[in-house]
Amino acid sequence: MTATIIDGKQLAAQKRKQLTTRVEALVQRGVTPGLTVILVGDDPASATYVRGKEKACQAVGINSRVVRLPAATSEAELLAHVHACNEDASVDGILVQLPLPRHIDERKIIQAIDPAKDVDGFHPVNMGNLVIGTPGFLPCTPYGIMEMFKAYDISLAGKHAVVIGRSNIVGKPIALLMQREHATVTMCHSRTQDLAEVTRTADVVVAAVGRAHLVTGDFIKPGAVVIDVGMNRLPNGKLTGDVAYDDVKETAAYMTPVPGGVGPMTIAMLLYNTVQSAEQRL
Ligand code: GUN
Numbered sequence: 644m645t646a647t648i649i650d651g652k653q654l655a656a657q658k659r660k661q662l663t664t665r666v667e668a669l670v671q672r673g674v675t676p677g678l679t680v681i682l683v684g685d686d687p688a689s690a691t692y693v694r695g696k697e698k699a700c701q702a703v704g705i706n707s708r709v710v711r712l713p714a715a716t717s718e719a720e721l722l723a724h725v726h727a728c729n730e731d732a733s734v735d736g737i738l739v740q741l742p743l744p745r746h747i748d749e750r751k752i753i754q755a756i757d758p759a760k761d762v763d764g765f766h767p768v769n770m771g772n773l774v775i776g777t778p779g780f781l782p783c784t785p786y787g788i789m790e791m792f793k794a795y796d797i798s799l800a801g802k803h804a805v806v807i808g809r810s811n812i813v814g815k816p817i818a819l820l821m822q823r824e825h826a827t828v829t830m831c832h833s834r835t836q837d838l839a840e841v842t843r844t845a846d847v848v849v850a851a852v853g854r855a856h857l858v859t860g861d862f863i864k865p866g867a868v869v870i871d872v873g874m875n876r877l878p879n880g881k882l883t884g885d886v887a888y889d890d891v892k893e894t895a896a897y898m899t900p901v902p903g904g905v906g907p908m909t910i911a912m913l914l915y916n917t918v919q920s921a922e923q924r925l
Contacts, residue, residue, distance in 0.1 A: 644865060646895040649791050655907035658790070658915065659703050665918050666704040669925075676921035677706040678736040678762065678913075679728050683721060683747070684714035688876070689740050696738070699910045705917055706733070718747045722755050729757040735924070736762035736917035741812075759923070762916035765811065773819055780916050785817040787908030788849065788870055789824070795897060797847075797868055800825040805842050807831045807858070807885070808851035813872050817849050838862070850885035860890040869898040872905050 666676060678700055682693050693709055700707035710724055721739075728737045737760045743749050753761075758768035764782035772779030781789075792799060804826040808814040818828045831841055833852075842848050842862040850858045851872035863869060873885030884901030892898060899905055 644894065644896065646869070646892045646898045647795070648892075649795055649870075649897055649899045649904060651787070651791065651899060651904040651906065651908045654791060654794050655787075655911040658908075658911040659699065662703045662911075662914050662918050665922070669918070669921055670704065672925060674921055674924050675704070675706050675733075676735050676917050677708070677733045678738065678917045679708045679710060679731075679734050681710045681712065681721070681724055681728075681737070681739045683712045683716050683740070684744050686742070688874075689742075693740055696910055696913060699914055700917075703914055703918075705914060708734075714744050716744075716747075718751065721747060721752055725752060725755045729755075729760065732924075734760060735920040736760055736913075738763050738913070760920060762913055762920060764816070764916070770811070770816075773816055776823060780920075781820070781912070782812060782816045783912040783916065784813050784851075784872060784905060784909045785820050786912040786915075787905060788817055788872075789820050790912065791870070791899065791905075791908060792824075792868075797897060798824075799847065802826045802846040803829065803844060804847040804849065805829045805831060805845035806849045806851065807835075807838065807842070808849075808853075808872070810851065813849075813851040817851070821847070821849075852885050854885055855883050856885070856887040858886040858891060860887065860894045863891055863894045865894050866896045867894070869895045870905065871899050871901050873901060874906065 680693050697707045728734045737756050753765045758766045761769050764780040769779040799821050804821045806814050806818045809832045822828050839862045843864050847868045849870045855875040871884035871886040875883050882902050
């Protein structure tokens with residue numbers, strides 16, 4: 644079997660097209676959606692991601708502003724920037740790029756963001772809504788993965804889904820979202836014993852650990868769906884996933900590539916959340 648490749652790039656382009664229409668309708672009613680991204684320090688990977696978000700905003704007509712702050716910015720200064728964005732009526736979405744320098748308490752910053760502008764879905768209020776199933780902003784990467792399942796008619800009901808990685812950004816929320824769609828979910832992580840034995844029982848595997856090519860063909864049951872959230876930089880500078888692509892594509896029924904899979908969908912859902920937020924202004 645050779646897997647069908649889930650084309651995140653194409654799906655994201657489709658989403659952006661739909662969003663452009665919604666932004667045009669908003670602009671006609673006097674509302675230009677605004678996203679402010681705050682980037683602290685000069686981590687090259689973060690700078691690249693932020694540029695990608697800026698470009699995507701421009702493509703759909705969202706007013707994007709990037710606040711670039713030096714690595715030595717104090718927690719109090721960063722909090723002041725967040726508070727200013729909370730108060731600014733032209734800002735519909737606030738995103739503080741992670742990771743932050745070590746002297747800043749990430750949790751404190753996330754909690755300072757107005758939950759109604761938390762387009763990352765990281766605020767405890769939005770996380771809590773996700774847990775109990777009430778409406779709120781969904782974190783962009785898991786949201787993008789759920790959109791991929793929908794677009795490729797991949798039903799989760801009754802399926803065994805295995806998540807590798809228990810981060811707040813991906814692992815925990817994707818487990819909840821798949822459970823909401825009636826999957827039986829198993830969470831695996833660095834202390835899981837015999838990981839491959841667990842993943843071989845999975846109909847769906849979501850790899851979100853940040854270890855290049857951890858998931859090889861022998862981890863995968865024939866016909867499974869494999870979602871690769873990894874964004875690992877190889878010594879030669881190339882971006883690669885958590886899944887050994889060439890190996891797994893011979894066993895899986897569907898899989899996402901890196902690049903061109905989950906990454907573009909994550910950005911598309913950020914734009915989606917921002918437009919959704921702006922529509923609340925009407
Ligand atoms: N760093 C890596 N991924 C993300 C993300 O989705 N949002 C933010 N704010 N920072 C990140």
